[in-house]
Amino acid sequence: MKNFDINEDPHRRFNPLINEWVLVSPHRAKRPWQGQNETISTEELPKYDPTCYLCPGNVRANGMNNPQYESSFVFENDFAAMKQDEIIFEDDIKHTFFKAKPEQGISRVVCFSPRHDLTLPEMEIADIENIIRTWQKEYTDLGNIKFINHVQIFENKGSVMGCSNPHPHGQIWAQSSLPTQVEKTQNSLKSYYDKNQTTLLEDYVKAELKAGDRIVIENDHFVALVPFWAIWPYETMIISKRAVNKITNFTADESTAFAKILKQLTTKYDNLFNTSFPYSSGIHQSPTDGLIHPEWHFHMHFYPPLLRSATVKKFMVGYEMLGESQRDITPEKSAEILRQLSDVHYKSLVK
Amino acid sequence: MKNFDINEDPHRRFNPLINEWVLVSPHRAKRPWQGQNETISTEELPKYDPTCYLCPGNVRANGMNNPQYESSFVFENDFAAMKQDEIIFEDDIKHTFFKAKPEQGISRVVCFSPRHDLTLPEMEIADIENIIRTWQKEYTDLGNIKFINHVQIFENKGSVMGCSNPHPHGQIWAQSSLPTQVEKTQNSLKSYYDKNQTTLLEDYVKAELKAGDRIVIENDHFVALVPFWAIWPYETMIISKRAVNKITNFTADESTAFAKILKQLTTKYDNLFNTSFPYSSGIHQSPTDGLIHPEWHFHMHFYPPLLRSATVKKFMVGYEMLGESQRDITPEKSAEILRQLSDVHYKSLVK
């Protein structure tokens, strides 16, 4: 019998945002890897690619031409997962086992830059501020549409995340329902707020700043940290220090600080394995259902799949799908590694 | 305005086993794919591979020799995610945001066959019955250990599922807590049983057999179907017709029928894209916490990642991670495709 050492012993941690546990196996990072390696493109990209359907002036799948855009550019997804059509729905389809209901939604693509070869860490702060302004405009415009109650802003980066085009871009899926993960988060945020009159994340950020060992970056208005309950090896969250519930409520200073922390975090990510680091990221913020949501607190999740190198990822498979998420390195260790990485992008050193 | 057509219109479906929704976009299967393709090994495997650490007689990472086993063979995982050590745990680590507790567990590897080159669909029924007996023995032995309250039997098949060795094998992770997904399932099964005095899956199977359009295979004792709420393109569940709560309660006839449906389902999977079809599968059944669990009903999940071909998978990324699971083909369509596939393995036709 020995005393519990969270840095050494297998344990479970609790995620209060979605009320789920994660299994942490600190000792397991040592096992040898004989499995699949990802192919990572190291190809130098051109500034403009005539075959890219996202580059300025080029033709998209639907036959339309992109404008000669100079900063960001937004268009409707040609293969949207949802449609705007209003559907008449008879509730008798409702059945214990066969419960279904139509869903209305709009999907958009947001090109981050006219440059085919740039990613967030390689852009200027002013360019990232411009992306933030685009997200604000889209959140407002889509949120104002009567049937849209939730606006999900996200980015899939890298072929290992199913992204088919390296041109820097993200997506927005706006819809009538709260998606499952958001609904879980909302329930947790709401019950915490009702009890404490502060947001869960306001108090969480304070506790993390005090603890210190999971903090990756801190500036005047934001913190980037590896959550205590992180699932992915280098998962992080950017959380606003102030309890601001949506991106449109940022002050000018907050927008700049958010742009800076985005650049800094993604630079560290690229520097981790000297590669354009793949991830899915996305913003969780207040629904657009017309209600006031004082319980909501702006945050952005980063879920990167890589574990050991530019080519070896963490597989969330059998046990994880049937049992629960499992990680092989502690969040504290990951935070330490990320914290110590340079803020200067590795590519700029080579040149 | 048009009437809701579940085969055409985007909609959400509800999964009563874990109380979560899934977004279904029937029209989206048409979008072109320019993204990552998986590399699928088509290499003919030898019956015995001197470099394989699972083949009979070979040496494992820990220096131990495998016996010259002739059917199945079980050993402790050399890189287990949990350990058996009892850990002294002071509850003061419990904190709103930093909630953690040590977890005890045992991980085992189950080799399905001494033959390096066989997979489930290529084995004889008698060989599969032998694997089922091995699972029964492990469920009993592990379940009888005082600190083990749950035994998770699963298989990761194919390099795309993080499986590093083609030698046919599965795993068992047995532990003191109920893993997250199992706990969710247990809650749903329990509240259904308390209300109806029948198991949720007993009634679900009846409803599915009546509907017919999601059934893939039916025999005297089991049904293989694409659940109404399936997430993965060709996800299936094998469910016992009788409300049997664990594998050790199978009759002899049920064991044989289970072996048959396992062979038939995995054969159809291989025939879908003429490839050794990757998936993670696993059994959900009664916990081993010493309580009677009349609410539990034996079932096995199959989560295969492939969508369009042997090399194009469905990426569960940005929207799915941040919002909710999304699928591009209806469960009814998938079931129809699987149902119509031959029960004769494509490789046996070539020979």
Ligand SMILES: O=P(O)(O)O[C@H]1O[C@H](CO)[C@@H](O)[C@H](O)[C@H]1O
């Ligand atoms: O145990 P293995 O085969 O080494 O590892 C595989 O399955 C485990 C259980 O699903 C996962 O945690 C690992 O990420 C995966 O690579």
Ligand SMILES: O=P(O)(O)O[C@H]1O[C@H](CO)[C@@H](O)[C@H](O)[C@H]1O
């Ligand atoms: O929309 P895309 O980039 O075509 O598609 C990608 O992102 C979507 C949203 O996360 C996923 O549903 C797809 O599986 C993935 O390939």
